[in-house]
Amino acid sequence: MRSTRNTYLVLFHILLFSLLSLKITASPRTQADALIRWKNTFSFQPSSLASWSLTNINNLCNWTSIVCDSAGTVSEINLSGENITGVLTEFNFTEFGTLTRFDLSTNNIEGIIPSDIARLTELEYLNLFNNYFNGTVPLQLSNLQKVWYLDLGANLLESPDWSNFSAMPSLQHLSLDLNELHLEFPSFVLNCRNLTYLDLSLNKLTGQIPELVFTNLGKLQYLNLTENQFHGPLSTNISKLSNLVQLRFASNKLGGPIPEDIGLLSDLQLLELFNNSFSGKIPTSLGQLKKLQILDLRPQYLKFDHTL
Template identity: 45%
Template sequence: MLVLMFLLSRKITASPTTEAEVLVKWKNSLLYTPFLNSWSLSNIHNLCSTWDAVVCDKTTNTTVSEIYLSGFDLSGTLHGFDFASLPNLTHLDLNDNSFYGSIPPQIGSLSKLIFLDFGSNNFTGTVPYEIGHLRELEYLSFNNNSFNGAIPHQVISLPKVWYLDFGGNYFASPPHWSDYSCMPSLTYLDLSFNSFTPEFPSFIMKCHNLTFLDLSFNYFNGTIPESLYTNLVKLQFLNLSYCEMEGPLSSNLSKLSNLKELRMGNNNFSGVLPPNLCSGMMLSILAVNNNSFSGIFPNSLRNCLTLTTIRLDGNHFSGNITEALGVYPSLAY
C-alpha cells in the first residue's frame, strides 16, 4: 500500500513536468517559433507561471488547461503534438498561423475540450471523424484552410457546440445529407466558400436555434426549401449570396420575423418580390442584387422601416424606386 501511494504521489507531482516536456517536444518539431522562447526545458518548472500562451487549471495550478497561440506566426504540423498527454486541456487556439498538413485522429482524446480554433491556417486533408468524440466541445472553427471531402456526420452531431465555422475550405456534399442530424445547441453556422452541390443541406432545417447562417459561395443550384422559413424562425442573419440558386421567393419569407440581415445577391432568383416583404420584420440590410427579379418596385418596400442598406440593382425592376421606398433618412441604396 505504501508503495502504491508513493507511485500515485509521484505521478501527480510529475504531471506538470511531463506536460512541459510534451509541449517543448512539439515546439522543437515546428519550423518556426519566434514567440515561444519561454517554452524551454530550462524553464520547465515554471510552466504554469511564466510560459507564454499557457494557462493552467485554476484549482490545482499543476496541469495545462488552456493554450492560446493565435497569431503567434507559427509554422509546422500537429503530428508531433501528443494530445493524449494533455488530458485536461479545455481550450486550444491555433488561429491565424501557418500550420499545415492533416489533423491527427488522436485529437479525439481531448475529452474535456470546450474550445477548438484551427482557423486561418493551411491545414489540408479531411476532418477526422474522431472530432466527434469531443462531447464537451462548444466552439469549433476550421475556417479558411484547405480541408476537403465531406464533413463527418459525427462532427455535426456534437451536443454542446453553439458555434461552428467551416467556411473558406473545399468541403463537398456527402452522399446523403439524410445521415446528418444537427447540434441541438447550434446558433452560429458558417459553411460559406466551399464546394457543396447541388442539394441544399437538409440537416440545417433541424437546427431550430440558429440565429446566424452563412451558406454563400456554394453551388446549390435549386430553390430555397420552404422548411427554412418555418423551421429557422430565430434567424437574424441569412446569407445565400453566390449560390446559383433560382426560383421565386416565397411569401413565407416574412415568417423570419427576427431577421436583421438578408443577403441573396448574385443568384438566379426570379419573379416578383413577395408582397408582404418586411411585414413584421426588423431588416436593416436587404441585398437581392444581380438576380432576375422583375415587375414594378413593390410598395411593400415601405414596410421595411428599419432598413439602412438596400441592394436591388442588377435585376429587371421597373418604376420609380424612390416612390416605392418612400422616405428613408438613413437608407443607402
C-alpha cells in the same frame, strides 16, 4: 443456484454500468505530450509556440494559446493566425475530451477534417475558418451536440450526404461559406432551430431554397446565400424570419415576384437581392422597413412603382 446466479448477474450489471459511466480524463502531462507531438509534425513551427516544449512540460497551463480548467487540464486551444502549416490528422483527439474551445482559424492547415473530432464531446466552439481543409464535411461533426459556434468557411470542403447528419440543437452560428459545396441545401440545417447566424455563400449549391428555412429558422438574424445556384421563387413565408437584420440572396437564379410580405421584416437593416431574375413591381411594402440602411436590387426585371 438460481439465487447465486441472479446475484452474479446483478453484480455484473452494476460493474458494467460503473465502467460505462466512468469518465476518463486525460492528465496534464499526457495532454502536454500530445501537443508537443502535434507541434513536431508542423512543417513550419512559429516562434510563438516556443513554450510548447519538453523543458516546459510541467507548465502546460501557462503555454501560449492554452487555457486550462480548474483541474489543470486543457479547456481551450486558440491558435488563430499563428501561421501553422500542418495537418489535423496528427492531432490526438483522445487526449482532449475536456476541450470546450478549439480555434485554428487563419492558418495553413490542410487535408481532411478527421472523423475522430467527434471525441471532443465537451466542445462548444469550433473555428476552422480560412485554411486548406479538403474532402467532404465529416458527419461526425454533428455528434458535437454542445457546439454553439461552428465556422468551416474559406476552405476546400465538399458536400457529404447531409441526410446522415444529426440536428445540432445547440448550434447558433454556422458558417460554411467559400467552399466547394454542391448539391442542394444542407438538410440538417433545417432542424437547427436555434440558429441566429447562417452563411452558405460562395458555394455551388443548387435547387430551391427549402420552405423549412422560412418556417423552422425563425431565430435567424443573419442569412447569407449569396453566389450559389438557387432557383425558383422566394417564399411568401419570408415574413416568418421576423428577427432578420441582414438578408443576402444576391447572385443566384431566383425569379418571380419579390413577396409583398418582405416588408414585415421590421428589423431588417440590409437587403441584397441583386443579380437574380426577379420580375414584377418593387413591393410597396419596402417603404415600411424603417431600419433599412442598404437596399440592392440591381439588375432585375423590376418595374418602379411611383407610389413606393
